[in-house]
Amino acid sequence: MDRIPILRMGPVLLVSIQLDMHDQIALVLQDDLTNAITTHGAKGVLIDISAVSVVDSFMGRMLANIAGIARVLDAITVVVGMQPAVAITLVELGLSLEGVRTALNVEKGMAHLQSVVASAGALSDPGDDADGAD
Amino acid sequence: MDRIPILRMGPVLLVSIQLDMHDQIALVLQDDLTNAITTHGAKGVLIDISAVSVVDSFMGRMLANIAGIARVLDAITVVVGMQPAVAITLVELGLSLEGVRTALNVEKGMAHLQSVVASAGALSDPGDDADGAD
Numbered sequence: 001m002d003r004i005p006i007l008r009m010g011p012v013l014l015v016s017i018q019l020d021m022h023d024q025i026a027l028v029l030q031d032d033l034t035n036a037i038t039t040h041g042a043k044g045v046l047i048d049i050s051a052v053s054v055v056d057s058f059m060g061r062m063l064a065n066i067a068g069i070a071r072v073l074d075a076i077t078v079v080v081g082m083q084p085a086v087a088i089t090l091v092e093l094g095l096s097l098e099g100v101r102t103a104l105n106v107e108k109g110m111a112h113l114q115s116v117v118a119s120a121g122a123l124s125d126p127g128d129d130a131d132g133a134d
Numbered sequence: 135m136d137r138i139p140i141l142r143m144g145p146v147l148l149v150s151i152q153l154d155m156h157d158q159i160a161l162v163l164q165d166d167l168t169n170a171i172t173t174h175g176a177k178g179v180l181i182d183i184s185a186v187s188v189v190d191s192f193m194g195r196m197l198a199n200i201a202g203i204a205r206v207l208d209a210i211t212v213v214v215g216m217q218p219a220v221a222i223t224l225v226e227l228g229l230s231l232e233g234v235r236t237a238l239n240v241e242k243g244m245a246h247l248q249s250v251v252a253s254a255g256a257l258s259d260p261g262d263d264a265d266g267a268d
Contacts, residue, residue, distance in 0.1 A: 005150060005185040005215070007240040014240075016139060016150045051139040081139070106141040106148070 004029050006036045011043040011117050012110065013075075018051045026062045033066060037073045043120070044113035045070050048106055050081030060095035067100045076101065076116055080109035138163050140170045145177040145251050146244065147209075152185045160196045167200060171207045177254070178247035179204045182240055184215030194229035201234040210235065210250055214243035 002025055007014040013036050019025060036042060047063065049055075067077035078101045082090075090097065103109035136159055141148040147170050153159060170176060181197065183189075201211035212235045216224075224231065237243035 003185060004152065005182065007148075007150065007182055007184075007215075009241055009244060014141075014148075016141065016152070018138065018150070018152045048139065048141055050141075051137060081141075107143055110143060 002028075003032070006032055008036070008040055008042070009110075011041070012046055012113050013037065013040070013042045013044070014046045014048070014106070016048040016051070020054075021059050021062060023058075026058070030062075030066060030069065034069055034073070037070060037075050042075050043117045045075055045077045046106060046109050046113060047077065047079045048081045049079060049086070050083065050105075052086060053083060055086045055089050055093075057093055057095060060090060060093065060097065063097060063100055071099070076113060078103050078109040078113055080104065080106050136162075137166070140166055142170070142174055142176070143244075145175070146180055146247050147171065147174070147176045147178070148180045148182070148240070150182040150185070154188075155193050155196060157192075160192070164196075164200060164203065168203055168207070171204060171209050176209050177251045179209055179211045180240060180243050180247060181211065181213045182215045183213060183220070184217065184239075186220060187217060189220045189223050189227075191227055191229060194224060194227065194231065197231060197234055198229075205233070210247060212237050212243040212247055214238065214240050 004015060004017060004019065004025065013033065015029070015033065033045065037045070045066065047066070052059070063079055070077045079097065080103045082102065101112070103112055136153075138149060138151060138153065138159065141150075147167065149163070149167065167179065171179070179200065181200070186193070197213055204211045213231065214237045216236065235246070237246055
């Protein structure tokens, strides 16, 4: 079990990080996520880090990398569930997670993503042939 | 990080199992989940086991226990993402996961839960005072 599962929920991919991120697992996640975005045409990536209690510059860089990769593939990344202590540490490390959107929890993150995706027209009438887009 | 995070998505709680389940972590999960169901009034529990490649009778019993607890708290449990080899092993072990609903992936499981919850009237017009229920 050294692979983080990527859960597909409509146009959004959900990743729940529960393991200590090492080089190898981070690379595999980046790879899997990139494939999943292109395969499913995902419009958003939701990364839950509520189980992460210790953060370092590696983790910060990994999140920024994933957000950067998703962006060039036309998907938005939202990091959710950050523990207060993690937020403090990130800022103290000088990592402000620029380019990464955040939300308090999965529910708010998903709502944000769905509103962004909907306003981009991608969520309009799933199952429709999309020829009646406004 | 020896605690499995429980992600709340509206009336559904999502749990992604990525660790080997030992007694302690299973008990903590049961406890957390029970608290989360009562605190949030959750109507459904979605357990993703796509990262689980080895299953034993302990895991089977744990899933059945969680489903049983959820049921008496008026919530439905759906187990999703089971790997083919895991399904084979479960049946060979004589564990048919009775009382546990299953779905192929998170998306289908969520759709199933939402349809069940909606037909129970709990999803009708969130934000409404529910006095106009049909």
